[in-house]
Every structure is written in C-alpha cells, then in structure tokens.
Amino acid sequence: MRQKLRKITIIGAGPAGASAAFFLAKAGIPVQILDKAVFPRDKICGDGVSSRAFYTLFRMGIRGIEEFDRGQRIDDVILFDWFGQKRKLEAARNMFGNGFSTIPRETLDARVLEKARDAGAVLREGISIREIRRNSQGFTLVHSEGEEDCEILIGADGIHSRVRHLIFGSHFRETEKSFAMRAYIRNVRLNHPQSYYFIYLREIFPGYGWIFPLPGGRANIGFGIPSDKLKKEKRNPFDLWDLFLKHPILREELTGGVWETEPKGHHIPMKTDKRFLYKEGAFLCGDAAGLVDPITGDGIDFALESGQLVAEDILEFLHSSAKNQLGEYYKKRCESRIRKRMEDQNSMKKILFHTFLFDRFFRMAKDQPKNTILSRLLLGIADWKEWLRFFFV
Numbered sequence: 001m002r003q004k005l006r007k008i009t010i011i012g013a014g015p016a017g018a019s020a021a022f023f024l025a026k027a028g029i030p031v032q033i034l035d036k037a038v039f040p041r042d043k044i045c046g047d048g049v050s051s052r053a054f055y056t057l058f059r060m061g062i063r064g065i066e067e068f069d070r071g072q073r074i075d076d077v078i079l080f081d082w083f084g085q086k087r088k089l090e091a092a093r094n095m096f097g098n099g100f101s102t103i104p105r106e107t108l109d110a111r112v113l114e115k116a117r118d119a120g121a122v123l124r125e126g127i128s129i130r131e132i133r134r135n136s137q138g139f140t141l142v143h144s145e146g147e148e149d150c151e152i153l154i155g156a157d158g159i160h161s162r163v164r165h166l167i168f169g170s171h172f173r174e175t176e177k178s179f180a181m182r183a184y185i186r187n188v189r190l191n192h193p194q195s196y197y198f199i200y201l202r203e204i205f206p207g208y209g210w211i212f213p214l215p216g217g218r219a220n221i222g223f224g225i226p227s228d229k230l231k232k233e234k235r236n237p238f239d240l241w242d243l244f245l246k247h248p249i250l251r252e253e254l255t256g257g258v259w260e261t262e263p264k265g266h267h268i269p270m271k272t273d274k275r276f277l278y279k280e281g282a283f284l285c286g287d288a289a290g291l292v293d294p295i296t297g298d299g300i301d302f303a304l305e306s307g308q309l310v311a312e313d314i315l316e317f318l319h320s321s322a323k324n325q326l327g328e329y330y331k332k333r334c335e336s337r338i339r340k341r342m343e344d345q346n347s348m349k350k351i352l353f354h355t356f357l358f359d360r361f362f363r364m365a366k367d368q369p370k371n372t373i374l375s376r377l378l379l380g381i382a383d384w385k386e387w388l389r390f391f392f393v
Contacts, residue, residue, distance in 0.1 A: 016286025
C-alpha cells in the first residue's frame with residue numbers, strides 16, 4: 001500500500017459528494033465534506049430518481065424506495081402530447097427490481113449523506129468557499145471559517161462549481177445548460193398517483209413539462225427548456241410557467257390543490273467534457289462535471305455513480321502496487337460508463353429532437369410495441385437501435 005494521503009476534501013454534500021465520501025470512508029480513508037448549506041435542505045429539482053440510481057444506492061445499503069419516508073414508487077408513464085393525445089406507458093425496472101421513483105431532494109440527499117457520515121465521513125456545514133490556491137502539497141482552501149490545506153480535492157459542488165471555476169478555469173456556457181422551474185403542491189387527487197406525467201408543449205420543446213407524484217396528495221410540478229432557446233426567443237420563465245399551468249391536463253389534475261411553494265428556477269448542465277473530470281489532484285463529479293442526461297435532465301444517477309468512481313480511483317491509487325496515476329481510472333471508467341452514454345443521448349437529441357419529427361413520433365406511437373419503446377425513449381434509457389426501430393420499422 002502506498003503512503004496514506006494527508007487529507008481528502010470534498011466540496012459539496014449532494015449525491016455526488018456524499019457518494020464519494022461514503023465509499024472512501026467505508027474503505028477506512030479519512031475524508032471530510034464541506035458544504036455552504038445546513039442539512040437537511042431543499043434543492044430545486046424534479047425529484048425523479050431513475051432505476052439506474054438504485055445500483056449505486058444498493059451498494060450503499062439503500063435497497064429500495066421503501067427506505068425513504070417521503071418517496072413514491074412509479075409504476076408507469078403517462079404521456080400527453082401536443083395533439084391532445086394521452087398514452088399510458090410502462091416504466092422499466094433494473095435487475096434488482098427497482099423501478100423509477102419520486103423522492104424529494106431534501107429527503108434523498110439527507111439519507112445518502114447519513115450513510116456517508118455513518119461510514120465515518122466528516123461533514124462541515126455552513127462553509128462557503130471563497131478561494132482555492134495550489135500549493136506544494138495540493139491545495140489551500142480559503143473559506144468562511146478560515147484557511148486549510150488538502151492533498152486531494154473533489155468538486156461535487158454543482159453547476160456553479162467553485163472547483164470547476166477556480167481549478168479547471170471553466171464554466172458552463174448558455175448553450176450547455178437548460179433552465180427548469182418547479183413548485184410543490186398539496187391536496188391534489190391525481191388520476192394516476194403512481195405515474196410520471198410527461199407533458200409536451202411546442203413552446204418549451206425540446207424540453208418538457210412534468211407532474212411527478214409524491215405521497216400524501218403532494219406533487220412536484222415543473223418544466224425544463226434549453227437555456228439558449230429561452231434567451232434566443234426572449235421568453236420570460238414566469239410567462240412560460242403561467243402558460244404551462246393553463247394546459248388542460250394541469251387544470252384537471254391540480255383542481256383543489258394548494259401550492260406549498262412559489263415556482264423556483266435553476267440551471268442544469270447539459271454537456272460534459274473529458275478535460276473537466278480530473279486535473280492534477282482535483283476531481284469533478286456530478287453536475288460540476290456536467291454529468292446530466294441531455295434528454296431527460298436527470299443527473300442523480302450519474303452523480304451517485306461518478307462519486308463512487310472517484311472514490312474507486314483514489315482507492316486504486318492508494319492500494320495498487322502498479323504505477324497507476326491518480327485520475328486515470330476515473331477518466332477511463334467515467335468515459336465508458338457515463339460520458340459515452342451522454343454523447344449518444346446528445347447525438348440523438350440533435351438529430352431527432354425536432355418539432356416535425358416529433359409530430360410524426362406522436363402520431364406513430366399508438367400500438368403497444370411502439371409504446372414500450374416510447375417509454376424507454378422518454379425515460380432516457382433507449383439506445384440508437386430503439387430510436388431507429390421506432391421511426392422506421
């Protein structure tokens with residue numbers, strides 16, 4: 001075993017940071033997480049959790065949706081297209097039987113973070129990063145409580161990552177982001193309380209709107225739209241929100257509901273670059289690395305998975321007798337397991353996500369075999385062969 005590292009610091013205690021911390025701490029490696037928030041905290045998100053996410057959650061000892069007190073199991077998908085047609089589609093499950101679900105980020109993040117702390121990770125809350133400087137041993141962090149050093153730095157601090165900006169010299173351009181708005185509502189009686197609602201409007205395409213149900217008559221309501229489309233068309237997000245709420249489906253499904261929150265907006269990264277995964281002792285994972293599905297906007301599964309891969313890279317470096325370089329394993333595995341999938345999704349989006357093609361897309365999806373493929377397309381788990389089969393077979 002190589003000499004132990006002096007200190008590993010993770011910036012950001014969301015799913016990516018907590019995942020990395022869990023797998024390091026579980027292996028007996030001292031690690032700390034710094035976050036500007038105090039947990040539990042709300043996080044603007046659609047709250048959809050894919051079946052893929054449960055592969056990593058399972059390894060953390062979280063075996064199913066029943067372990068979240070405010071989680072809702074999802075059995076199928078209800079699609080409403082801009083022609084007014086409605087379809088009920090099956091939602092796929094993973095090999096362990098876990099399906100898709102809706103879990104408020106306040107609940108999900110607190111549970112994953114609890115696992116990391118139980119494994120031995122140290123959480124320091126309410127700490128804002130102001131500056132990061134390189135030194136002869138690694139990094140000096142300047143934050144709201146002073147200064148400290150670390151040898152390895154993991155940036156899991158989201159789309160506005162300080163690590164990405166200060167160490168990698170990068171930020172996400174307008175064309176590399178989407179904008180989403182969401183609000184919570186209670187006292188609703190959804191016709192399909194265990195279904196994802198996907199609502200397609202021409203005004204926000206290639207984005208979409210959603211109703212994601214939660215237990216106790218609650219739901220997460222929102223929509224996403226490419227940021228450059230929003231800017232190019234000079235659309236006000238709140239005007240789009242009002243337009244969205246006037247949709248007949250929302251008026252029907254949300255009748256009698258009481259809004260718990262005002263609509264809140266946030267940006268979602270929609271592009272990754274292999275240059276921004278590792279650089280001389282610093283890692284990026286989750287949203288900070290842009291690891292988000294460009295079609296669905298879902299990043300929780302990639303966040304959990306990339307955090308685990310970062311931890312495995314460090315453990316490989318520490319324990320291997322071979323001359324492995326720090327960062328090599330992560331870049332290689334992230335490329336094959338996450339970035340390749342993202343690039344495929346991005347290519348499919350560029351080629352196929354056009355209004356005239358989706359006019360045909362919606363008109364074609366009337367028979368059961370195509371509905372099965374359609375469900376996989378909407379949930380972001382279809383491949384090129386399925387897309388081509390849908391359009392041309």
